[in-house]
Amino acid sequence: MGQFELPIESSFSAMDVDGGGISTASSLSSSVPPPSRRKKALYQFTQQSLPACKPVLTPAWVISTFLVLGVAFIPVGIVSLHASNSVVEIVERYDAECVPDAYKSNKVAYIKNGSISKNCTKLLKVDKLMKAPIYIYYQLDNYYQNHRRYVKSRSDKQLLDGLQNNDTSSCKPEESNGGLPVVPCGLVAWSLFNDSYIFTRGAVPLKVNRKNIAWKSDRDHKFGKRVYPFNFQNGSLIGGGKLDPHIPLSDQEDLIVWMRTAALPSFRKLYGRIEEDLHPSDLITVNLTNNYNTYSFGGAKKLVLSTSSWLGGKNDFLGVFYIFVGSSCIFISLVFLLLHLKDSRPCGDATFSYWNRKNVSL
Amino acid sequence: MIIFHGDQVELARVMKEEVKKDLKNCLEEAQQYFRTVSGPKLTLVIDGKCLMYALDPSLRVMLLNLSLNCTSVVCCRVSPLQKAQVTSLVKKGARKITLSIGDGANDVSMIQAAHVGVGISGLEGMQAVMASDFAIAQFRFLSDLLLVHGRWSYLRICKVVTYFFYKNLTFTLTQFWFTFQTGFSGQRFYDDWFQSLYNVMFTSLPVIIYGLLEKDVSASLSKKYPQLYMEGIRNSFFRWRVVAAWAFSAIYQSLIFYHFVTTSSLTGQNSSGRTFGLWDVSTVAFTCVVVTVNLRLLMMCNSITRWHYVSVGGSILAWFVFVFVYSLIRENILYVIYVVMSTFYFYLAFLLVPTVALLLDFIRQGVQRWFFPYDYQIVQEIHRHEPDDNTRAGALEISNHLTADEARSFAISQLPRETSRHTGFAFDSPGYESFFASQQGVYAPQKAWDVVRRASMRSKLKAPPLPPKK
Numbered sequence: 003m004g005q006f007e008l009p010i011e012s013s014f015s016a017m018d019v020d021g022g023g024i025s026t027a028s029s030l031s032s033s034v035p036p037p038s039r040r041k042k043a044l045y046q047f048t049q050q051s052l053p054a055c056k057p058v059l060t061p062a063w064v065i066s067t068f069l070v071l072g073v074a075f076i077p078v079g080i081v082s083l084h085a086s087n088s089v090v091e092i093v094e095r096y097d098a099e100c101v102p103d104a105y106k107s108n109k110v111a112y113i114k115n116g117s118i119s120k121n122c123t124k125l126l127k128v129d130k131l132m133k134a135p136i137y138i139y140y141q142l143d144n145y146y147q148n149h150r151r152y153v154k155s156r157s158d159k160q161l162l163d164g165l166q167n168n169d170t171s172s173c174k175p176e177e178s179n180g181g182l183p184v185v186p187c188g189l190v191a192w193s194l195f196n197d198s199y200i201f202t203r204g205a206v207p208l209k210v211n212r213k214n215i216a217w218k219s220d221r222d223h224k225f226g227k228r229v230y231p232f233n234f235q236n237g238s239l240i241g242g243g244k245l246d247p248h249i250p251l252s253d254q255e256d257l258i259v260w261m262r263t264a265a266l267p268s269f270r271k272l273y274g275r276i277e278e279d280l281h282p283s284d285l286i287t288v289n290l291t292n293n294y295n296t297y298s299f300g301g302a303k304k305l306v307l308s309t310s311s312w313l314g315g316k317n318d319f320l321g322v323f324y325i326f327v328g329s330s331c332i333f334i335s336l337v338f339l340l341l342h343l344k345d346s347r348p349c350g351d352a353t354f355s356y357w358n359r360k361n362v363s364l
Numbered sequence: 365m366i367i368f369h370g371d372q373v374e375l376a377r378v379m380k381e382e383v384k385k386d387l388k389n390c391l392e393e394a395q396q397y398f399r400t401v402s403g404p405k406l407t408l409v410i411d412g413k414c415l416m417y418a419l420d421p422s423l424r425v426m427l428l429n430l431s432l433n434c435t436s437v438v439c440c441r442v443s444p445l446q447k448a449q450v451t452s453l454v455k456k457g458a459r460k461i462t463l464s465i466g467d468g469a470n471d472v473s474m475i476q477a478a479h480v481g482v483g484i485s486g487l488e489g490m491q492a493v494m495a496s497d498f499a500i501a502q503f504r505f506l507s508d509l510l511l512v513h514g515r516w517s518y519l520r521i522c523k524v525v526t527y528f529f530y531k532n533l534t535f536t537l538t539q540f541w542f543t544f545q546t547g548f549s550g551q552r553f554y555d556d557w558f559q560s561l562y563n564v565m566f567t568s569l570p571v572i573i574y575g576l577l578e579k580d581v582s583a584s585l586s587k588k589y590p591q592l593y594m595e596g597i598r599n600s601f602f603r604w605r606v607v608a609a610w611a612f613s614a615i616y617q618s619l620i621f622y623h624f625v626t627t628s629s630l631t632g633q634n635s636s637g638r639t640f641g642l643w644d645v646s647t648v649a650f651t652c653v654v655v656t657v658n659l660r661l662l663m664m665c666n667s668i669t670r671w672h673y674v675s676v677g678g679s680i681l682a683w684f685v686f687v688f689v690y691s692l693i694r695e696n697i698l699y700v701i702y703v704v705m706s707t708f709y710f711y712l713a714f715l716l717v718p719t720v721a722l723l724l725d726f727i728r729q730g731v732q733r734w735f736f737p738y739d740y741q742i743v744q745e746i747h748r749h750e751p752d753d754n755t756r757a758g759a760l761e762i763s764n765h766l767t768a769d770e771a772r773s774f775a776i777s778q779l780p781r782e783t784s785r786h787t788g789f790a791f792d793s794p795g796y797e798s799f800f801a802s803q804q805g806v807y808a809p810q811k812a813w814d815v816v817r818r819a820s821m822r823s824k825l826k827a828p829p830l831p832p833k834k
Contacts (some may be wrong), residue, residue, distance in 0.1 A: 047671075050577060054667040056739075058748045062728040071719065074648055082712060116418055137637035148542075148642055150551035158695030217638055219699035262641035266545055270639055308631070313708055315631025318714055323624070336725065347734065355739045356594065 030347035053350040060349060061342045065335045076198060079324025082313060083338050089316040090132045090309050093141070096124055097303040100292040120292045124305075125285060132280040138210065139270040141304040143298065147190075147264045156188035156261065161251060164229035176241075178233075185232040186251065186261075192235065194260050196243025199273065199305065200289040208286070210274040216258035225251040225258055242294065270306060270315075280307075376417075384426075391430045398433065405435040412441040415685050419449050428457045447474035455479065465506055466492050482506060511593055512586045516579055522601035524575045525662060528611040531567055538649060538833030545626075553622075553646050555697055557690065566654045566683045569675040572660045579667045579739040581747070593651040600738060609728070617656060617721040623648040624717050634707040643700045647687065648713060654683045656718040663725060666744070734796045 015073035037045065046052050057063075105112035112118060146152065155176065160167040165187055170177050173187035201208040231245040231254070245254055252258075259271050280286070288305065296303055296354075306316050369739055408431055410418065418427045433435045439450060447464075451474050455462045469491035473482030476495055481497030484503060488691070493499040500509055542553040544623035560585070586592060595601070625648050629640045658676045665672060691701045705708050725783070733741055 020437075050579070052577065052671070054577075054579070054669045056667050056744070056748075057665075057729060058744050060745070060748075061730075061734060064726075065735070066727070071723075075719075078473075078712070078715075104409055111503050125814070135637070137641075139637075146547045146549070148546045148551050150546065150549040153551055153642065158698075162695075182524040194791075215638070217699075217703050219703055224698050225694075262639075265629060265640065265642040265645040270631060273640055275637070295424070308637070310635050310637045312635050313712070314633040315637070319624075319628045320709070320716065324716060324718070327616045327716070327723070331723070338730070341734075347737070351742070351747050355559070355737075355742045356598075363833070 021042075033171075036124055061346065063336065065338050066340065068331045068335035068338070072328045072330075074337065075324050075331065077329030079321050079326075079328055081321075083321025084317060084322055085311040085313040085320045086316055086321050089308075089311050090130045091316040092126055092128065092307040093304055094124060094288075094306075095302060095304045096122065096125055096290060096293065099124070100290070113292070113295040113297050122290050122292050124288045124290065126288060126307065128280045128282055128286065129285040130282055132307070134277050134279050135310070136199075136276040136278075136280060137308050137310055137315075138199065138273040139306040139308065140195060140199075140273050141268070141270040141306050142195075143268045143302040143304070144268070144299065145301050146295065146302070147269065148266065148269050152189050153263050156190045157185075158224065161186055161224060161229065161261075162226045164226055164251075165232060180233070181238045182233045182237075184234055185229065186234070186257070189241070190261050190263060191257060192241040194242035194257060195271070196246070196293045197303065198291050198293075201276065202289070203280075203284055203289045208276050208278060210256065211277055212274040214255075215272040216255045216276060217248070217262070220258050220262065221252050225254070227252045228244065247322075276307075373600060380417045380420060380423070381642060383414055384423055385432060386414075387418060387426050388393045391426060391433075394433045406433065408434045410437070410439050412439070412443060412446055415439060415442055415446050415450070419446065419453070423458070423749070424453060427451055432458055444470040444473045446470065448477040450474075451477040463510075466502070467503075468570045468615060482509065483815040488785060507587060511590055512583045515586060515593055515596055518596045519580055519601060520575050520578050522606075523578065525572055526602070526607060526610045527574075527661065527664065529607070530614045530660075531571075532563070533611060533614035535653055537615060538622045538653065541618060541622040554650050555643065555646070555694070557694070558646075558650050561686065562654070565686065566679050567657055570658055570672065570681055573669075573671045574661060574665060577667070577669055577671060578665060581666075581743050582767070585743055589739075592739055592743065595739055613725055613728075614712060616724055621649050621652050621656075621717060623684055624720070625652065628709065628713065640704070643697050643808045644704050647697070647700050647704055648710060651683070651714065652717040652721070655680055655714075659718060659722060660725060663722065663729065666740075671733050702722060709763055754763075770822045 030058075043301070100120075101109050101112055102118070103118065105118075113120075155169045155173055157167065157173050160170050160173075165183060170183065170187045173184075173189075176184060176189055176192045177187050178184055199210070201210060228251050229248070229251045231247045231251070235241070235244045243256070245257060264271070284305075290305065292303075313320070390408070397404065397406060417423065439446070442450070442640070447466075451462055451464055454460060455478065458607045462478040463482060464474055464482040465482040465484065466472075467484035467486060468488035470656055471483075471492050474550060475492060480498070480502060481496040482493035482498045483494070485493040485499050498509060500506065538711040543550065581589070581592065600606075625645055629645045629648075631639070633640050636732055647726070658679050662668065662672065687701045691697050691699055700766045737745075
């Protein structure tokens, strides 16, 4: 059986046989050397007599905490919401309309047929002033980049080392093709998005900057500067776009952006930047090539033009929730205040304890 | 008065009948007392010889009924076996939790028969201590053992167990909500090392410190208000209602973590317009989980020492240090935390998400404390303005100054432990031999070594044994 030694908390009289009392104690304490700081700390720990702060949650604390939270959160929410509202966004779904009428009933056949032209033109109308830089995203819906086998199917080591790396077993089935290894291997790279967009405003083409769209840490540390695509997308089953074998992976920004697998089935990825302002009532013509097959699984493709604030894109969620939480905190603190004024249990009144309320006798 | 010669069986039968009659009379008398509104407190005194017959299976029930009706029962001159038998009778018959305390070898069977056995170490030897669950040095420490340490122990165990389930439930449910959006493919939301180290590094130390050091009220107040012990008897802290409240809190918090972090990650995240990937989002969520779960522990504490701050702060710091280092090593997580921390979104989310997650618990705690307070909370409020009996101004000062009380206490702990001069033999004290002998009517002389031993003991502590009767 385990034993538990009760710490001796009581005074000197515990061991006192003859009732020496205080006089014996003082003589004893003067003869014993004062304990070292470490011993004292250890003694306090084992005797459970550490100095402690004992917070008691009184109504005053509750009300003031909620009030402070409310007062702090509402301005933050207003600022965030303002930032989000200042972002102008144009979203245009194009995969449904960009199929020629003849193939509207069999879109999969259309997309797989290499001989049919995939060019499509759409018109975008700008409602509000969009200040440069304007970011171009492609948004995919119902596309599960977060599927377990998809996320697994890549080799980060190979992205850094290239053909020297032989440990690509996680990339199956896109590991090798025709006996030769594939660089970059895996389903993630194989399914590279390959729609392209060309923008013109009236007759003037809008220059799209496709550099610097990936995170800098990815370009510098995750993708090798001396690794080139090899034997890529050479099989019978084409999953997505092809890569230029003369450009090293660290400069293939489309691939880098695509390979940062998204968290949710509906996601956006950065395509490029327009460095000019777009004025209200501008008409932007988009010549896009509808190459990517999202018809087989009921996915959707959207083109997004969006400005950006210090907080990022158009997302009201943070701002709205800060304001919501802030105002509910203020509301709750008012409710508590009313309850406190109306009907409060006096603090520290023993008549509310269980033993008094139930008349339990001991 | 009947005098028997020799027939022991007949003697036993007659004695049993007498005892039975006596017991019945006592029981009726006790019940009559109880019918009056404010009856006096009753005590039953029974000695070993009578108990020998009263513990007979046919009379046992009556004895138990009578004992339970009395405030206290004194059994004197009982043998160790009878002690154990009485304890078992109450344990099994009344279905109560029993505690036995004793200091000698004759108490060993009683200590082992009860639910909780307490042995007193000291002059009678270490036999009782070796057989017991708890050892104390003096009888009066029993009140400390029950009212202070027993109560704290109950509180600590309840809170540690429920908190442990809560923190793991919160963490696991965030992954669960993710599965709905991965096509049920089983993709993990967090990196595997995050998951492995969650319970080991990032949330383990605070709960250990809590389990060691938590006190709802101080020791002196625990003894001043023994009614607080009722909370343990009523099992106030570990009912299904309490567990369900924690589980609900975990579900709510996991929903907040998952949805708040993922919903706000659809668009570009900073002024450069770049978007987050899976590992970015999950790192933000994991940071929020670790911080929230540790702060929840602080919310739960009734007494916060320096070690609480160190362990909670240390755990959160350990997480950040770990993820900073890990992001430089591991391929798929490479630089994720640096990317994430370079956006304003992270800091805003880091402020909002734990606050919203803890808000419900804070409201619940406020409402519970205000409208449905536990007894210990009322005691805390009564004494909230008194200075802590352990702290003094400048407790963290470098000097070694102790108060007189502390100095005495410390000096005692430095004294060499008293070793018993006894060999610890059971049944070697003269009391038993002469007791059994006197029953048979035989005079047994005292042994020489026994006389010497008794003479060498300290005079104050043991009364001279009764001389054997004819």
